[in-house]
Amino acid sequence: MSVISSSPIPAGITVTKRYLDLAGVFSCALLGGAMARTAGLDLFEFLAVGVISGLGGGVIRDVLLQHGTPVALTDYAYLPTALAGAAVVFVIKFSESAWTRIFTALDAAVIGCWAVAGANKTLAVGLGWLPAVLLGTVTVVGGGALRDIVLGRRPAVLGGNGLYATVAIAVAGTTVICVYRGAPALGTALGIVLALVFRLAAVRWGWNLPGGLEWRSGSGTAARLRRGIGIAKTDDEERPHPPEEKP
Template identity: 35%
Template sequence: MDTDRVTSQIFSPDVQQPLDLFGIFVFALSGGLLAVRKNMDIFGICVLAEATALGGGVMRDLLIGAVPPVAFTNLGYFLTPLVAGLVVFFLHPEVERINRAVQTLDALGLGLFCVTGTAKAHDYGLGSVASVALGMLTAAGGGVIRDVLAQDPPALLRWDREIYAVPALVGATMVAVLIALDDLTTFTASSAAMIAFVLRMLALRYGWRAPRAWHRNGSRTSEE
């Protein structure tokens, strides 16, 4: 396998773009829903939808020097979050009712973006550790930007939320290992994405959380 362009070994462009747009749309729904809960107007809804959907990818592209970021060179990438924002603006009660389905689709997007983000970082010459970090950033960075704009503590850093970055980290690490073994294919990349997806779904199902520091303030229950 030619590892100079490992992204080309995962999905063909005809498949990659629809998958990207799917993930972007679902991430944008979660951003729009938070904006509604914060009582924002239509502009705020669209801003949070855009930031959630594209923030991670834009930060990755800026860091690796892939400029201008693809979010601004591909009109579909920029317009899709706006469509999702309008869907939430007009139909947010219905979207809230299917929030479990939105979370499931969001987990699929998480798996997809941690894989493609890691591969793209490698294509731009980064080593394994940096590629893994940027794969995780691609998948989870938009959610951090969303929470900051909404003046919430980032869910990524809250102990009382189910793990989100960890599944992305696992998927990204698998991709880096596959690249090192010269074994990144559509099947193996999809397997890494599915493992990240399954971990996220199990976290939602069973309330998995990352451990906190032992003996903080002399008690593990003082803040609970």
């Protein structure tokens, strides 16, 4: 029996995965085109950045899976989809406020489509839940990280991004749980909804992970944690504070 035939994902869901993958390619190519516009690049550079952004995460995933040639090189829909995404941003110019709203929505859509598609594809080739969550996340963050490196920027996944990778992990994990429970279609729908709600909420309210126990050194909780595990106090904690003046 082949590895694919033992997949817990029905054929209809694996077909849906292709369209989710293509939706992620188009959305991330749009984001790449937006970055190219910000950097003042020409048409060729727009297309190059769009292709890197749109196809990078999926190619990294497929190379790590070692289950045949990356789908971006065998399915002729992928490259034109990435080029189309970059071309749309080159041709159509949005206002800054409109683009900010579009960018945030696209970002959430990319997370949902690619985390679900990456997790499903990993399970479809016979790997377990941990590789599925890992490669679902890699599919999401890989193209954007390559794009940022090419543009000389710090990859957004490394911080200050409204829980980008965290949302991807949550979506991929939700998809895997639903597949193991025998409800892959529910996992696909629930993963996309979770990405939209979680990512938009993180951006709206500025949610971020803490940067370490020195994060917000004035926090009493952080200070107690440092003392509890034997970490030296910060200069601010060591310095005696003058008594408050009474009115």
